[in-house]
Amino acid sequence: MGNSQQQEKRLTFFQLAKDNIRNYSMFLMLALIFIVFSILTGGVNFTSRNITNIFIQNSYILILAVGMVLVIIIGNIDLSVGSVCAFTGAISAMLYNTGMGLIPTLILTVIAGAAIGVFQGFWIAYAHIPAFIVTLAGMLLFRGLTYIITNVTPISLSDDDFRTITSGSISFESLDRGGLHLFALIIGALLAGLYVYFAFRSRKNRIKREFEVLPVRYFLLKMGFFILLTGTLSYKFADYRGIPTVVVVLSLVIAVFVFITKNTVIGRYIYAVGGNAKSAKLSGIDADRVIFIVHVIMGALAGLAGLVFTGYMNSALPQAGNLFELDAIASCFIGGASASGGIGTIIGAITGALVMGVINNGMSLMNIGADWQYVVKALVLLLAVYYDIYTRRKAGLG
Amino acid sequence: MSEHILEVEHVTKEFPGVRALDDVSFSVRRGEVHCLCGENGAGKSTLVGVISGIYAKGEYDGTVLFKGEQAQFRSIRDSEKQGLTVIHQELALSPYLSIYENIFMGHRRHRFGIIRWDDLLIASRPFLKRVGLDENPETIVSKMGVGKQQLVEIARALSKQTELLILDEPTSSLNDDESEKLLQLILELKKEGMSCIMISHKLNEVLEVADSITVLRDGRSICTYDTHTQQVTKAMIIKGMVGRDLTSMYPEKTASIGPTVCTVRDWTVYHPEYHQMKVVDQASFDVRKGEIIAFCGPMGAGRTELMMSLFGKSYGSSCSGEMTLHGKKLELRSPHEAIERGIGYVSEDRKELGLILIQTVRDNISNSSLRKLSRLGVMDTYREISEAEKYRESLKIKTPTIMQLVRNLSGGNQQKVVLSRCLLADPEIFIVDEPTRGIDVGAKYEIYTILNQLASEGKSIIMVTSELPEALGMADRIYVMNEGRIKGVLDRQEATQEQIMHMALS
Structure with a gap:
């Protein structure tokens, strides 16, 4: 009896590793790609400056990926986000040029994006037109509107303050020591500390209630991994210019949506509707409203991404946002989201977006043109999704 | 030619962590109906997979002899070519194609790659006649009931020169009438020389058609009975399936019945697509506290539609009528509101x-x-x-x-x-739609116990069931429906299966 019990325990340990292999393998893939490019570029891509650049150059895709993964979880797709980015980017430039300041511009642009989400969400959720079609129409519509309001000419910004939201960084001179921006390190340490505190607290609570917890080894491994990551990143930021403003924006967006998807009722509704809309409805969930809300969220995030991109280019371009939707969609699928809905995570989508970003960045550093970047990204997308399907099938998850 | 069309010898099949089949042996004689019984998880589906080539030779241990030769199937296609067809519980028809297109799907006759539809249409008729399906071969299959779709599947199997037909729970979604027809058809086919393996949870049906019965439990073949040489009873099979005697199929109901809790008056439901068509027509009934009522009737009687419509209008284009709970009128616009007001619904699907x-x-x-x-x-x-x-x-x-x-x-x-x-x-009112469909005897008993427990806690239970013994064993009152109307109500004491059938069809 004792023997079989032990066997069972080992099985669950093994099972755990197997169940999570998909989640870990994503990070492993990202690390591997990073290391390969480190070797190919002679370590250039690991410099503090380049790490900061990777985040700045991909910030808008990362923001879009957060919204897109929600859309994909409910089983829909949003093809309009590129055009919406261009449109809201132009709006943000126009608002800013009236002299209202950065914060009001930010708020109004996000509201404008959300309003676009309301428009598209209405057709999708309440008029029951497939999201593919509504957002295809949106893709054309908002590109057209962008051309109309910009007269097909770039809108330049009245001053350089706007660009700080993307390219700027946060540091305090009084805390700079020997070329290091200590503020970044302090924030990093604070984050790591908070993480450790909450992880231990939750674990203690679970043990007290006799719930299942991760085996200690896994728990410590996970924690070590997180501390290493925050440590490295904050050191790299400290070493260059301090924490990029956009990383702060991004972290807030990620933190908010990780919390929403994991810990809130609406987050659970999203997964339930994506997993089986009919069953969710009969469980008393207003599926139409959930779908509507997700598209509004996507619109708001597209607004934010449009603003960030305008800041990055330091002007609003009528052609902005071209193919952003495809990058965002690819990020979600590389990050383990399922095309049939119900499965996907924010962290996965972020990892997927970073995989693409690191490849772009590495190949640019190697002076390989956009032509080959497309080819390589396409192959990565195919292989990543194939691997996902393969591991799922092997684990008996169809 | 060997006496046995199929011989399974010492088959063992393992999945990671589970042994689904453990040294299973049984054989099917030519021209017999062989039934496989076992609880869910006993390994029946896996066994069918091994026989039909879903699991290729080499993925399992042991031997399978088909028509006296070692089976080398690598896929379903291989086994179908040899004359072995499986009809799964979930039908595998293409819903938007017609009957005859479905019949010849996968083995269309063609000349130089061009299909001659007219020839196929004519060729489909004798098969339809043989299975007793009186429909135009050009009918789209999704427009027909599940019972008729099942017949199309069988016609399709016949058109493939099938020698061994495997039916996986063929009657699980049929009503009594349709089931009976299907069983008669199986007996007909047997007379014509077809061999047949049938998997079923319904032991009455098993005893009706089987020449021999093999019982599986926990992946092992427990015993095989020959119904011609010995008197086989339900109790014997159940004992084999669960490994113990099941004294009663239904637990004793102890709940005391209180005052009326919920009333439904003149409830009419219209079809979701054809807005003029009434699916339920002026249904009225009551439920009392601590009471279990059952809704019986043939497939398509409108029972599920009535319940789903009551559950926050989750079925139909519109509905009319009045529903009260504790004397207060209920206006439920969504399942969410229904749940909030204390109504629960467990779907049949x-x-x-x-x-x-x-x-x-x-x-x-x-x-x-x-x-x-x-x-x-x-x-x-x-x-x-x-x-x-x-x-x-x-x-x-x-x-x-x-x-x-x-x-x-x-x-x-x-x-x-x-x-x-x-x-x-x-919830206070608990609507359960076919609560024991497709689940095994042991689990059924547990579900009955749960329902009784709820009743004795003072909940009211509305049970939709196609299994008449279940209604008779569980319900205090039985409402009989057919063609969208409530045809009558019977008390537990006076009700018999014949009476229910009579009431439904009158």
Whole structure:
């Protein structure tokens, strides 16, 4: 009896590793790609400056990926986000040029994006037109509107303050020591500390209630991994210019949506509707409203991404946002989201977006043109999704 | 030519972590109907997979002899070519194609790659006649009932020169009348020389058609009975299936019946697509406290449609009529409102409408009660886990952890998860639609016990069932429906199966 019990325990340990292999393998893939490019570029891509650049150059895709993964979880797709980015980017430039300041511009642009989400969400959720079609129409519509309001000419910004939201960084001179921006390190340490505190607290609570917890080894491994990551990143930021403003924006967006998807009722509704809309409805969930809300969220995030991109280019371009939707969609699928809905995570989508970003960045550093970047990204997308399907099938998850 | 069309010898099949089949042996004589019985998870489906080539030779140990030769099937296509056809529980027809297109699907006769539709249409007629399906071959299959679709499947098998037909729970979604017809057809085909393996949970049917019966339990073949040489009874089969005597199929009901809780008057439901068509016509009934009422009637009588419509208008384009709870009028516009006002519904279609298969046991249990388990929109995870654990324990849901995906559970345990979800929302009126469809005898008994338990706690239970013995064994009163109307109501004491059938068809 004792023997079989032990066997069972080992099985669950093994099972755990197997169940999570998909989640870990994503990070492993990202690390591997990073290391390969480190070797190919002679370590250039690991410099503090380049790490900061990777985040700045991909910030808008990362923001879009957060919204897109929600859309994909409910089983829909949003093809309009590129055009919406261009449109809201132009709006943000126009608002800013009236002299209202950065914060009001930010708020109004996000509201404008959300309003676009309301428009598209209405057709999708309440008029029951497939999201593919509504957002295809949106893709054309908002590109057209962008051309109309910009007269097909770039809108330049009245001053350089706007660009700080993307390219700027946060540091305090009084805390700079020997070329290091200590503020970044302090924030990093604070984050790591908070993480450790909450992880231990939750674990203690679970043990007290006799719930299942991760085996200690896994728990410590996970924690070590997180501390290493925050440590490295904050050191790299400290070493260059301090924490990029956009990383702060991004972290807030990620933190908010990780919390929403994991810990809130609406987050659970999203997964339930994506997993089986009919069953969710009969469980008393207003599926139409959930779908509507997700598209509004996507619109708001597209607004934010449009603003960030305008800041990055330091002007609003009528052609902005071209193919952003495809990058965002690819990020979600590389990050383990399922095309049939119900499965996907924010962290996965972020990892997927970073995989693409690191490849772009590495190949640019190697002076390989956009032509080959497309080819390589396409192959990565195919292989990543194939691997996902393969591991799922092997684990008996169809 | 050997006497046996199929011989399975010492077959063992392992999946990672589970031994699904453990040294299974049995054989099917030519021209006999051989029934396989066993609880869910006993290995019946895996066995069919081994026989039909879903699992290729080499993926299992042991030998399978088909027509006296070692079977070398690498896929279903291979086995079909040899004359072995499987008809699965979930029908494999293409819903928007016509009858004759479906019949010749996958083996269309053609000349130089060009299909001659007219020839096929004519060729399909004798097969339809043989299965007794009186329909135009050009009818689109999704427009027909499940019973007729089943006949199309059989016609398709016949058109493929099938020698051994394997039917996996062929009557699970048919009503009594259709089931009887299908069983007669199986006996007909047997007379014509067809050999047949039938998997069924319905032991009456098994005893009606079987020449021999093999019982599986926990992946092992327990025993084989020959109905010609010995008197086989239900009790014998059940004993083999569960490994113990089941004294009674239905637990004793102890609930005392109180005053009327809920009334429904003149409830009429219109078809979701054809807005003029009445699916339910002026149905009226009452439920009392602590009472179990059953709705019986043939497939398509409008029972499920009535219940779903009452459950917050989740079926039909529109409906009229009055529903009261404790004397107060109820106006429910969505399932959400229905749940809020104390009505719970367990769907007959567990996989499509009841569960979210890719989610965990825990998520499925809490899906109806997320607001209750949260504060200011933030989930109280600890409470959620303890509630899920509570139901796992009290309903004896067999799962390694509550974080297991429900798709990995057996039918009976999945049903318990749906029940848990409904229970957690704490309804007063509990509508259960075919609560024991496709689940095994042991789990059925447990579900009956749960329903009785609820009744004695003062809940009212409305049970839709196609199994008349279930209605007779469980219900205090039985409403009989047909063609959208309530044809009458019978008390438990006076009701018999004949009476119910008579009432439905009068």
